[in-house]
Amino acid sequence: MTSFKKALQFILICIVLLLAACNMTNQKEKKSSDVDPAFATIAEIQDIFDSGKLTSEQLVQQCLDRIKAYDHKGPALNAMITINPKALEVARALDMERKEKGSRGPLHGIPIILKDNYNTGDLPTTGGSAILKNSQPVDDAFVVKRLREAGVVILGKANLSEFALSYGWLGYGSAVGQTRNPHNPLRDPSGSSSGSAVAVAAGYAALGTGTCTAGSIRGPSAVCGVVGIKPTMGLLSRDGIIPASLTFDVPGPITRTMTDAAIMLGIMAGIDPADPATQVSEGHTFDFQEALNANALQGARLGVVRTFNGANPDVDSVFASSLKSLEKEGAELFEIELPAPLDNLWPVMGPVVDGDFGPQIKTYLADLPEGAPRTVEDLISIAESEAIARSATPLNPGRIQGFRDADASGGYESVERRRSLEELIPAVQKQLMSILDDQQLDAIIFPTLPCPASPRHDAEDNTYVCNIDDPYRTCYIASSTGFPEITVPAGYTADIMPVGLSFVGRPFSEESLIGFAFDFEQATLAYRIPAHTPKLSQDESK
Numbered sequence: 001m002t003s004f005k006k007a008l009q010f011i012l013i014c015i016v017l018l019l020a021a022c023n024m025t026n027q028k029e030k031k032s033s034d035v036d037p038a039f040a041t042i043a044e045i046q047d048i049f050d051s052g053k054l055t056s057e058q059l060v061q062q063c064l065d066r067i068k069a070y071d072h073k074g075p076a077l078n079a080m081i082t083i084n085p086k087a088l089e090v091a092r093a094l095d096m097e098r099k100e101k102g103s104r105g106p107l108h109g110i111p112i113i114l115k116d117n118y119n120t121g122d123l124p125t126t127g128g129s130a131i132l133k134n135s136q137p138v139d140d141a142f143v144v145k146r147l148r149e150a151g152v153v154i155l156g157k158a159n160l161s162e163f164a165l166s167y168g169w170l171g172y173g174s175a176v177g178q179t180r181n182p183h184n185p186l187r188d189p190s191g192s193s194s195g196s197a198v199a200v201a202a203g204y205a206a207l208g209t210g211t212c213t214a215g216s217i218r219g220p221s222a223v224c225g226v227v228g229i230k231p232t233m234g235l236l237s238r239d240g241i242i243p244a245s246l247t248f249d250v251p252g253p254i255t256r257t258m259t260d261a262a263i264m265l266g267i268m269a270g271i272d273p274a275d276p277a278t279q280v281s282e283g284h285t286f287d288f289q290e291a292l293n294a295n296a297l298q299g300a301r302l303g304v305v306r307t308f309n310g311a312n313p314d315v316d317s318v319f320a321s322s323l324k325s326l327e328k329e330g331a332e333l334f335e336i337e338l339p340a341p342l343d344n345l346w347p348v349m350g351p352v353v354d355g356d357f358g359p360q361i362k363t364y365l366a367d368l369p370e371g372a373p374r375t376v377e378d379l380i381s382i383a384e385s386e387a388i389a390r391s392a393t394p395l396n397p398g399r400i401q402g403f404r405d406a407d408a409s410g411g412y413e414s415v416e417r418r419r420s421l422e423e424l425i426p427a428v429q430k431q432l433m434s435i436l437d438d439q440q441l442d443a444i445i446f447p448t449l450p451c452p453a454s455p456r457h458d459a460e461d462n463t464y465v466c467n468i469d470d471p472y473r474t475c476y477i478a479s480s481t482g483f484p485e486i487t488v489p490a491g492y493t494a495d496i497m498p499v500g501l502s503f504v505g506r507p508f509s510e511e512s513l514i515g516f517a518f519d520f521e522q523a524t525l526a527y528r529i530p531a532h533t534p535k536l537s538q539d540e541s542k
Contacts, residue, residue, distance in 0.1 A: 128173025
């Protein structure tokens, strides 16, 4: 009888375990089926790939369907300049490789959209400008090579403010015109990485790339409600990227989640002999996934910057709520004051941007095939040609004046540029380090922008409120110093416009900042799919 009971118990245990396993399988299958691939994370997409329910080719087609539905139809977001005609072919090849050899890693078969100032040897690189509409570089940018090696599918190239500087027309480039914000098409998507941020927010692709000179990753990411990382100067190579000002230029990832951003940043990072700035990253880690700690804020010392409060009441309200969330997660908050000139650093940066552009764009243009413009004077001449000036998308007059200012600046010999580089910027770096060190702060925090997305230059929106002369003052802090900054969705205004929270830290403190931002993200779950780009029905995707 005892043996019979033991056998019966064993059978019952097996049945229970079998039922539990079946239930777990059903839950996993349900979870996979509930995930919309257009808004899935890298890990979720890979799980669906592994389940056999989706291939990279099918995912790429779904992304192309969304672009077709939302970029020129519907809200007409106008985020894309070029679609890769071989995207499906590349995806098929990666599907076959996965089947025969296994996955290369987390980015295998994942669609990505590149800002169109990243060189690609198989696609034009326009810088958002009609001036370079037929410009075909001879090879890939360094970080593009790294991403391709990781197995991404380059879906296409995204619009940007012309030559990566906005001059008042945020998200406008003469290549295709104005990009619109997916949360409200009457608003702009900031600049200059406008197309990439819109594409990621709208579900065109899981990943996007941006570049940052004076806020060009953080601004678009914040107003489109996604994650953006402006890394430490020297962590990522700028080789093969159209320069705006190499004193400040850095590339970086734009994604919907901190986890995806950390994965992407680690793959993009690396020492590049063609960019001497990357030599300073020798000895630093390039694996940021271990930093994704949901308890990272416990005991973190954060400096609260309220210098920019008062520009918009809704942004101030979201910031106040963010501080409560940070405290609830265990962070210690300390009020700090930003002394001049940290509250407005454009006068420090402006002369450097003007002085850098002429000689640096000349070097970039020299590597392009025969027939390309070679100098700033050539850019001005082409911009003012009848073919462009009388087109539907002429150059922003402010951008042309920017060319003139750069040409007249004296370039590297500019007295103002030299003063900024030799005196002002080192002093600002020292000031910021002192603020961090005096109170032993791990980072400083503030709303990424003190105002939500502004009305497009070609549209009116009387609901917009912004009581500050330059909403991008916040961005100049990390840009001028070369320090890292991460923006993560924090909440929304009353009219459902995204607000971002920024974490700024010491050079090469990306691991800490990623941990803080991830913890905050998990605590608040603030990301929302834009109302103007919902899931496509089967009829709409045809």
